[in-house]
Amino acid sequence: MSYNWTGRLRGTLAAVAATGLVLGLAACGGGGGASASQSATVTSPEGTDDGATLTLWTRAPLELQAKALVEAYNSSHENQVELTVVPNDDYVTKVGAAAGSGGLPDLFAADIVYTPNWTSQGLFKDITTNIDALPEADTINQGHLSAGTYEDAEYVLPFVLDLSVMMWNKDLYREAGLDPEKGPTTVEEFKEQALAVQGLNKADTYGTYFGGNCGGCNVFTWFPMVWASGEDVMNEDGTESLLNSDTAQQVYATWNELNTAGAIAPGAQDETGATWTAGFQNGQVGVMPYPATLLSTVSKTVDVGVAPIPGVDGGGSTFIGGDGIGISKDSTQSDQAWNFLSWLMSDEAQVDVLAANGTTPSRSDLADNQYSQADPRLATINEIASAADSKTPYAPNFQTAFNAAGSPWLTLIRDQVYGTPDAAKLETDNDAITAALAG
Amino acid sequence: MATSTPAPPEAQPGTASPTQRRRRNRDHLIGWAYAAPTAAFVAVFFVLPTLLVFRMSVSDWSLFAGDRGLNFPTNFTDALDDRLFWPAVRFTLTYTVVTTVILIALALGLAMLVQESSRWTSVLRTSFLLPSALGLASASLLFYALYSPQASPIPGLLRLLGFDVGTISFLGTPTSALISTVVLIVWRFAGFYMLLLLVGLQGIPGEVYEAARMDGARRWQIFWQITVPLLKSSLALCTILCVTGSLLAFDQFYILTKGGPDNSTVTLVQLVYNTAFGGQNDLGRAAALSIVVLAALLVINVVQFRGLRGKED
Numbered sequence: 147m148s149y150n151w152t153g154r155l156r157g158t159l160a161a162v163a164a165t166g167l168v169l170g171l172a173a174c175g176g177g178g179g180a181s182a183s184q185s186a187t188v189t190s191p192e193g194t195d196d197g198a199t200l201t202l203w204t205r206a207p208l209e210l211q212a213k214a215l216v217e218a219y220n221s222s223h224e225n226q227v228e229l230t231v232v233p234n235d236d237y238v239t240k241v242g243a244a245a246g247s248g249g250l251p252d253l254f255a256a257d258i259v260y261t262p263n264w265t266s267q268g269l270f271k272d273i274t275t276n277i278d279a280l281p282e283a284d285t286i287n288q289g290h291l292s293a294g295t296y297e298d299a300e301y302v303l304p305f306v307l308d309l310s311v312m313m314w315n316k317d318l319y320r321e322a323g324l325d326p327e328k329g330p331t332t333v334e335e336f337k338e339q340a341l342a343v344q345g346l347n348k349a350d351t352y353g354t355y356f357g358g359n360c361g362g363c364n365v366f367t368w369f370p371m372v373w374a375s376g377e378d379v380m381n382e383d384g385t386e387s388l389l390n391s392d393t394a395q396q397v398y399a400t401w402n403e404l405n406t407a408g409a410i411a412p413g414a415q416d417e418t419g420a421t422w423t424a425g426f427q428n429g430q431v432g433v434m435p436y437p438a439t440l441l442s443t444v445s446k447t448v449d450v451g452v453a454p455i456p457g458v459d460g461g462g463s464t465f466i467g468g469d470g471i472g473i474s475k476d477s478t479q480s481d482q483a484w485n486f487l488s489w490l491m492s493d494e495a496q497v498d499v500l501a502a503n504g505t506t507p508s509r510s511d512l513a514d515n516q517y518s519q520a521d522p523r524l525a526t527i528n529e530i531a532s533a534a535d536s537k538t539p540y541a542p543n544f545q546t547a548f549n550a551a552g553s554p555w556l557t558l559i560r561d562q563v564y565g566t567p568d569a570a571k572l573e574t575d576n577d578a579i580t581a582a583l584a585g
Numbered sequence: 586m587a588t589s590t591p592a593p594p595e596a597q598p599g600t601a602s603p604t605q606r607r608r609r610n611r612d613h614l615i616g617w618a619y620a621a622p623t624a625a626f627v628a629v630f631f632v633l634p635t636l637l638v639f640r641m642s643v644s645d646w647s648l649f650a651g652d653r654g655l656n657f658p659t660n661f662t663d664a665l666d667d668r669l670f671w672p673a674v675r676f677t678l679t680y681t682v683v684t685t686v687i688l689i690a691l692a693l694g695l696a697m698l699v700q701e702s703s704r705w706t707s708v709l710r711t712s713f714l715l716p717s718a719l720g721l722a723s724a725s726l727l728f729y730a731l732y733s734p735q736a737s738p739i740p741g742l743l744r745l746l747g748f749d750v751g752t753i754s755f756l757g758t759p760t761s762a763l764i765s766t767v768v769l770i771v772w773r774f775a776g777f778y779m780l781l782l783l784v785g786l787q788g789i790p791g792e793v794y795e796a797a798r799m800d801g802a803r804r805w806q807i808f809w810q811i812t813v814p815l816l817k818s819s820l821a822l823c824t825i826l827c828v829t830g831s832l833l834a835f836d837q838f839y840i841l842t843k844g845g846p847d848n849s850t851v852t853l854v855q856l857v858y859n860t861a862f863g864g865q866n867d868l869g870r871a872a873a874l875s876i877v878v879l880a881a882l883l884v885i886n887v888v889q890f891r892g893l894r895g896k897e898d
Contacts, residue, residue, distance in 0.1 A: 238648075238862050238866075239862045241649075242648035242649055242862065242866060243648075245648075245649050246648065246649070246651050263649075263866075264649065267647070267649035267650055268649075268650075269649060359842075359843065359845040359846055411734070411735065412734035412735070412752040412754070413733060413734030413735050413754075413757075415754060415757040415846065416754060416755075416756035416757045416762070416842070416845065416846055418842070418843045418845065420729065421733055421735060421736070424735060424736070425735050428735070430735070543864070544864075545863070545864030546863070546864030546865055547864075549864065550859060550863040550864040550865075551843040551844045551845070551855075551859060551863060552669065552843075552844045552845065552848040552851060552859070553864070556845075557847065557848075560846070560847055
């Protein structure tokens with residue numbers, strides 16, 4: 147990596163300021179300013195495998211997949227990747243501080259919804275030529291590629307896909323007289339099935355659950371209900387919120403009714419996301435939208451059914467989340483880093499590592515594989531990833547508008563679910579999201 | 586008997602010999618050498634960061650893009666215009682007052698409880714102090730589990746005791762979130778402040794109490810007219826620490842509520858954090874907010890110190 151001495155000094159001082167001053171929080175980066183995008187065009191389509199040591203950062207939720215990928219790569223290549231797993235809440239801070247001081251690793255993953263912002267800040271190298279030269283380029287998940295494209299240049303490839311799907315507890319469905327093999331196909335059915343489980347009046351068992359104080363949880367699980375209904379949540383540029391549509395209002399109304407009926411497990415109102423999946427995993431929740439990557443984990447404790455997240459009148463969709471990965475602006479080993487990325491798109495990495503660990507491949511031509519053939523639920527998940535209404539939302543200010551603590555999206559959700567549905571209030575809240583999206 | 590001593594020759598200016606001057610210079614150098622490590626430490630870890638934060642506060646400084654030039658006073662006006670700034674000020678002050686009053690009163694009560702040596706004193710002192718050994722983040726996570734509607738043992742215990750509590754939402758409303766956090770902080774810090782006050786209590790001579798009792802003073806009179814006045818320095822120290830700590834509250838709210846519900850528990854420091862790392866990634870505005878908080882803290886601490894000094898005088 148190239149080091150800019152003054153930039154590093156200023157970055158270090160900024161980091162010291164962050165811990166040293168009375169607040170300890172104000173500064174962590176700063177320095178040389180956003181660098182112009184550099185091309186990482188490599189000498190061969192596979193890059194270079196000459197025994198270099200590469201550094202890679204990822205966030206904790208993807209630790210399982212990241213470790214498996216790195217172990218498989220290291221065991222079959224001369225290059226060696228050193229993986230650093232960073233706690234989720236610290237990731238933006240760490241990347242920001244490193245970006246300001248020229249200290250980014252060779253490769254780093256980014257929550258795909260933050261990617262538009264990070265590519266526009268010049269944190270990644272342009273790998274358009276390399277991606278286009280890949281034989282499997284046309285099959286790579288378009289949502290992730292689009293999120294990683296800035297001003298017609300491509301900067302990231304999918305690292306790990308994380309999809310949202312509807313999951314239900316088959317045992318509770320049987321007890322409630324529901325068909326355990328048939329999940330909800332409309333938002334209304336979702337409500338009815340949740341109410342049926344709630345109707346069991348079983349101790350510590352509830353119809354459904356959601357993260358009532360967690361904006362990220364609900365973009366992940368509610369946006370697909372709008373998409374599956376054939377509508378969108380934002381305009382194409384990600385600068386205007388469309389979350390005041392009739393369809394969106396029906397989604398809010400459904401959750402409002404579930405709340406009024408007492409069918410949402412206690413704690414949803416103050417759920418910040420930390421224990422969002424715990425109730426379902428403990429067998430206490432009937433049906434809820436859930437992360438597909440946790441299928442193998444939840445299957446250890448619950449007999450689980452899986453289906454696409456339905457729209458108001460049917461259809462099926464998912465939020466194609468997870469992380470994209472690119473070569474950092476500070477890397478001086480682009481050829482070697484590309485060797486890892488091109489391997490990441492290979493059959494070996496996608497099937498033998500990711501699919502084998504229950505993760506959806508990033509290539510549509512590998513959706514049907516030996517692992518999905520063995521478990522129809524995995525096949526369902528892989529199919530959803532390629533569905534027309536499945537999307538990765540694009541917005542440069544996504545974090546501020548939706549994921550940040552106290553975001554305007556969170557205000558809207560809480561007003562609609564816990565308050566009295568009010569059209570004027572919805573317009574105000576939607577305008578606040580638009581204002582945040584516009585920066 | 587002489588009441589004064591003639592000044593040594595070297596103390597008279599202009600009369601020192603070259604040898605004495607060299608010795609004095611050498612002593613000065615040695616003094617500087619002793620002070621240098623501390624001075625360097627202060628310069629590097631306090632003065633420079635402070636200057637840098639001032640510099641950031643007048644700059645358009647992005648987390649990812651770095652310094653993009655001066656923009657004074659935009660960061661300050663934007664910070665004050667933030668929709669959460671004044672609610673955060675109000676909440677932080679409310680939290681500070683509530684926490685300080687409860688914490689100091691409870692700590693004083695505990696200190697008086699364990700002041701006299703008895704059979705159980707050591708056990709009680711240790712029990713009260715034990716939570717202080719736990720990091721605040723760890724304590725917050727522990728209470729997060731205690732407050733979790735799905736995992737909390739508290740409703741079950743209350744039911745066992747015969748109370749029909751229904752569903753308790755410890756963090757679901759603005760009031761319950763504030764109370765729940767104050768309970769955590771009181772649990773975590775009461776023992777620590779008890780220790781400070783206990784040291785102060787034990788510094789009060791027993792004869793004073795004995796004289797008061799012989800004069801017929803009642804317990805309440807002894808408390809208000811002897812204990813409290815003689816404990817003033819310790820109480821002032823506790824108050825300053827408690828007020829400062831509460832105004833800078835962050836960890837407990839970040840872990841327990843993330844500023845919710847409905848942004849009702851956003852503290853000033855959390856606002857700084859959110860501005861810097863919560864999507865806006867605006868280090869310049871976050872630094873401006875930090876300067877505002879720093880200024881407020883300086884004013885409050887100066888007022889507290891002056892009040893203390895005035896009473897001592």
